[in-house]
Amino acid sequence: MDIKELQKIMQENGVVGAGGAGFPTYMKLTDKAEIILMNCAECEPLLKLHRQLLEKHAYEIMKTFDMVAETVGASQAIIGIKKSYVQTINALNQHIEEFPRVKMHLLDEVYPMGDEVVLIYEATGRVVRPGGLPIEQGVAVFNVETLYNVYRAVEEHKPVTCKYVSVVAEVENPVTVKVPLGCTLEEVVAQAGGTTVKDPVYFVGGPMMGRIGNGSDPVTKTTNAILVLPKDHVIVMKKQRTSSIDLKRAASICCHCHTCTDLCPRHNLGHPIDPAMFMMAASNQDFRNVNPYINSAFCSSCGVCEMYACPQSLAPRTLLADMKGGLRKAGIRPPQGVQPKPVQESREYRKVPEERLMARLGLTRYDKDAPLQEELVNVSKVKVLLSQHIGAPAQAIVNVGDMVTEGQMIAQPAQGLSVGIHATISGKVTEVTDRHVVIARN
Structure with missing residues (x-):
């Protein structure tokens, strides 16, 4: 199969990134890809569906992964998977000898390992430039469910009509279910046996980068998880704060400790994002140096600064996101051609352990099995x-x-x-x- 033929199959069958922003997968196919990466890092705490799906359909997904590598002419096909996913690794090892091009790269249990820029560096040692695309480094990244959708499109001639979604936290029976696209969040949550708190909040996506949703919202191709949380949970409270008040709080109590920048994953890879400088400038309305504002475009919104690093519980990520949105609305594009600085030598000591992150966010008690159910939910x-x-x-x-x-x-x-x-x-x-x-x- 050549690239154009596979691109056509992907486009017509609606295959997009099954998570994140939903980038159309056919546009990632190019003969410039020297390495292709499968992302099984399950970036956010409590999410389980990628490791579950890869364990359940290891052969089909590896076969598709190898086929994509052959189609684009990649010399390596690397599965980035956390070393703690023992059952999934065992499932992969049963078939990996059949695919000489494919190998595994075991990852530490840290956040945000699933960020493709972080994953690319961990698995290949290559650094994607600020604002750049992975293909500039000869790398293309696909997540597990996306590759499974490619398998279904190529081998079974089936388009993307359903989504796997994990339902966790304040529910009777945490579960990962297969639902039709377009059903409601309430219908998905009902598959977990109902909620265990009064007036639950549906947090769509992971606890770090997700959003508060309504029960009537439809499931889309990028809906990975629904966290059912009490309305007074720290994650919900942080998401409901007002930016104008957050800015005043920063002006009042930011101690300029620099921890937000010290732990910033992109900063530690040499990108010119500096949350501490931005907070200092924004809270003091200091515009003598515009770089802290302009460089907000390079923030990945991973939330480490806001949800983990800041000892004052300030909101650098939210304020940076507001700045990014304002720049876009004003037609100001990110700086072009910016090259990263050398990777910080201290980076290895500034990774965020996922276990500690869950404890800090009050999520440890929700870290339970959410078994995968393959039967399609009827709506x-x-x-x-x-x-x-x-x-x-x-x-x-x-x-x-x-x-x-x-x-x-x-x-x-x-x-x-x-x-x-x-x-x-x-x-x-x-x-x-x-x-x-x-x-x-x-």
Whole structure:
């Protein structure tokens, strides 16, 4: 199979990054890739689905990984996996001899190991420049579920219609379930046997980089986990704070200890992001040096500074994100061609142990098994978003009243960066807008 053929399969079948921002996977295929990486670092605490999926479908995913490497002409295919995922490693070892190009790189249990810039350095020793793309270093990164979706598209001719989601924390039975795209968060949480607290908050994604969602929100191709938390949990409280008050708190109590910068993963890889300098400048409204503001564009929003490092419980990540958004709105692009400084010699001693991170965030008691269930959850209605990926939203090709079957394309890729969207259940189209298609089961 050549690159263009595989790209077409991925685009038409709606394969995008199954986590993060949902970058269309077909655009990562290039003959410039010398190394391809499989990300099984489970970046956030409590998330389990990638290690579970890789253990369950080790052969299929490794076969696809090797096929992608052969298609792009990569000389190495490296599985980045935390050394604590013993069961998954054992499953991989049963088949790895069949794929001479594939090898494992065992990772420490630290956060944010799943950040692709961090993962690339750990597995290859290569540093992606600030604001740059991995392919500039000859590397392409794919996560586990994305590769499984490629397998289903290539081998089974099935588009992306469902998502694996871990439901954890304040639920009766933590579980990882397979649900149709477009079902609601409430329907997913119900699969865990109900909540165990009054007025629960649904935290979508990981505890470090996730967001507060509503029960009626639809599941998308990037929904990895739902953390059900009490409304007074520290993570919820931090997410609900007001930036204007956070800025005043910084002006009042920031002690300029520099810990936020000392522990910043991107700073330690030589990127010019300096949360401490930004906090000092922003809290004092000091604009004599604009670099701390401009360099906010290089923040990965991992949250180490805000959720772990700061002894005063200030909010550097949130304020940096506000600054990034303001710069984008003003049409100010990040500096181009910035080269990283040498990797900090102290980096090895400034990694954040995941066990300690969970303890600090009050999550240790939620670190329980969430068994993977392969049976697809049955729902009566779905609201399928036409933009579940970076790039242009797909364009609907169905009308109200149309009968559709599961897997049928309901929105075609738009011009430019885009992928197809498919019916996730069989039924009748009841609503079509430029943002979504609603399907009711017969």
